[in-house]
Amino acid sequence: MTGKTAFETRYGFRRNQVLLANWRENPFNRWSFQNVGELVPSARVAALPVNEAPAEDFGGLLDEKIAVASTPETVAAFLSRSHTDALTVMRGGRIVGDWFAPHMDFGARHIIFSISKSVTAIMAGILEGEGVFDPEAPVTAYIPEARDSAYGEATVRHVLDMSVSLDFEEAYLDPESAFARYRRATLWNPGGGTESLREFLLTLQRLAEPHGQTFRYRSPNSDLLGLLLERASGQRFADLMREKLWLPLGAAGEASVAVDMEGTARTAGGISVTPRDLARVGEMMRQGGTANGRRIVPEAWVRDTTVTGGSSEAWQRGAMLPLFPKGRYRNKWYQTGHENGAYCGIGIHGQWLYVDPRTEVVIAKMSSQPEPVDDPLDLEIVAFFEALSRMV
Template sequence: MTGKSAFEARYGFARKDVRLETWRLSPFNRWSFQNVGELVPSAHVAAAPGGESQAKSLGTLLDEKVALGGGAETVEAFLNRSNTDGLTILKAGKLVGDWSAPHMPFGSRHIIFSISKSVTAILAGILEGEGVFDPDAPVTKYIPEAKGSAYGDASVRNVLDMTVSLDFEEAYLDPESAFARYRRSTLWNPGGGSESLTAFLMTIQRLSEPHGQTYRYRSPNSDVLGILVERASGMRVTELLREKLWLPLGAASDMSVTVDMEGTARTAGGMSMTPRDLARIGEMMRQGGTANGRRIVPEAWVRDTVATGGSREAWQRGTMVFLFPKGRYRNKWYQTGRDSGAFCGIGIHGQWLYVNPKAEVVIAKMSSQPEPVDDKLDEDIVAFLEALSGMV
């Protein structure tokens, strides 16, 4: 007898050690990223009955080598080095296979962090197609109380494209920053419950630079987007997700999203789903907005989002040019600027939804990287995903 619980034997730490103070830290995130609902209040989005098919092995693909900056390594070695928890690959809409780390049972949900932004933008695109959401309107059309905040003279388009001139920094690891206060308002950090997410968002002020000029990655913009789609539609985000995306998509498993003290969804980063269902979203986007023979989001919106829209000048003024030198950002999705036409959604700690239209490949990668942001590893991941797209 070791005296360890089954949990400790499996994960190497005790469940009691995973708290709001620690859930995004390694090694605890290897469990918490699959079980966010035990730590942060979460709302449920049910899939249709039926369930997921069994896991399919990637077979010998795992032993093939990929040439990266530090030299060649096997697919499986890189998955381990980049702290991958779960992976699903589709080719021309067909399942190539899945890979799961020992600590992530197949079919588990996993937080996708900022890919939640990309999913929320799909809701905006759907509502735009229905004529109830205007991306060119001022934010105050839908949120009058935004007057006096940074959003008081911003457009919905500024929010969608991260070009709000927001006086706010993504200081993930600074416990004294405005970002820490932001996370408390979402109930992600200890000490939350005295200020709602909406109340916090309405306190953020703007910089002197005009809106629309510079790509600034600021997560509050995407929580504002969640409020915008709710106000425009008269429906909660969870209702919109199920009715307009999850059921039409044919998602096989339930998903969830964290909520604050008022039930406001954390649309900037709080969604959890399986790798398979995340890949289904990517395939729907690759197919121009259709799934199961059904139109989900307008084709023109998808084309604008992944290929033709977005300001290259605003992107060049931003801080992520190193990752996609020829890229653009539109409707919460990244255009890589590569010859393959690849586009993607990205989340901290190693969440990726990579779509390569030329290769007809979709890759969903969920991870528990120790650091929220690792620029060098991100460069390797982009090279890996692009190479892997050509290997299947």
Template sequence: MLWNPGGGDEGLFEFLCTLKRLPTPHGEVFRYRSPNTDLLGILLERASGRRIADLMRDKLWTPLGTTGEIAITVDREGTSRASAGISLTPRDLARIGEMMRNGGMANGRRVVSASWVEDTLTTGSHEAWQRSDFAPLFPKGRYRNKWYQTGEGSFCGIGIHGQWLFVDPQNELVVVRMSCQPDPVMEALDYDNIAFMKALAKLV
């Protein structure tokens, strides 16, 4: 999306159409791929006839009661980058975690369905996870609906360069970590982050 020097000048959709299918059957091995989320955003826009920014404002930000400015990156054609480039304050990001901790409720109203939250937190293939590069991060883990399950009751959203949204319902804990790590993925720091959040949960 013109973020990286020397990148192409194609739009997001044009770029997505150049990607090839992986040789292994779908669902056999968990692999996080940002283009899948970008394509999901495009599908949502085309199915609804509305921009992602407008959908998120009406379906998520307004019901959550966000208070800060929120922005999303777009390509040269105005297509929203659903997988990255969404900027909001730590407090407003925490509101998402708190809503998920409360089963999809916020400010006395339902934001997402209880069945979707339950599906997110109780399903997903543990076998596909075990075959993935992510297995050491959460040995009992699974992945579903864009959320990582630790297999120990907590769950999280993980972004590149050190962004974390960690939710531990049992200990009534929501942690937002914002960072500017120099590399997109720094595995050693991921393990430190998990250890810190587990230790923090024991203190609350």
């Protein structure tokens, strides 16, 4: 009788059970979220190799009790209950600790889903600072063929702030929806390869409401942003990210971004990075756009993104109000509206990059939650971050 392979012992299933049809489902996502490139075509974003070791000692913090639900539990218990794969915490620019689930190793990449939007927007800020990208320009200034789509009368600002009046729903679990067609166009679901992501985006139509009035979380906007950046810069997105962000940031690990049949980057949700490097992105934002003594993105852009910009009125009309009742959304980043001035990037299945400027804490949390969206758990996670920021 043949025993279990090392893979099966670690993950609880066989590698050949992970398919394009189920890679985002539990339990297979515990492996696939770290190995997206084996399932979806992906472009490399190289880094300068750096030897790092995990900082596993949280100084007993994992055993501390934390009250984010009806019953207090330890930090370690909450990490397990929230399906955390990895957690990296920084304070004042220093690594406080790294935590990993048994099925993830230090240095492994993990998909960050919609935090990809936040990372992509940083490139928009960089190009704006260089004078080659105008957030107030019409979309058609960069993509003329968008004139007959929902984006024909939209500006880049509408795209950046998710205020395009777009007739589209984020129906993650409906196999017959336009969202399922969208995922086929990105090669994320079986049946793709007949319609490119670009072609799909240009078929989308608008609602009757004017652009700029309501915050509507619609992922195609952020894939369109990737196309806008490529048109403005004349570079492939992966090359742009490497040159403008990854190398200046001092990233220690190679990143990757999923691409479609034409090589178009899935900038709305296809970026994979290590937990340490994700935390470095947050620290760069906390430092006002600098890293390693080098300016990466203009300070004014960071302040606009994390403090002053965004429409409270548009947010109040949107569907995510229960998460941050006093929040705003600017340049693909969430302002919590909390007293500590925290801001964050968020991705489905439990991906978070949380920055608390008051305590100087940055938290990168990567997860494999079974459901794409879990609103009650999201509220607990925010409370967890706030408590953890005070504890470290």
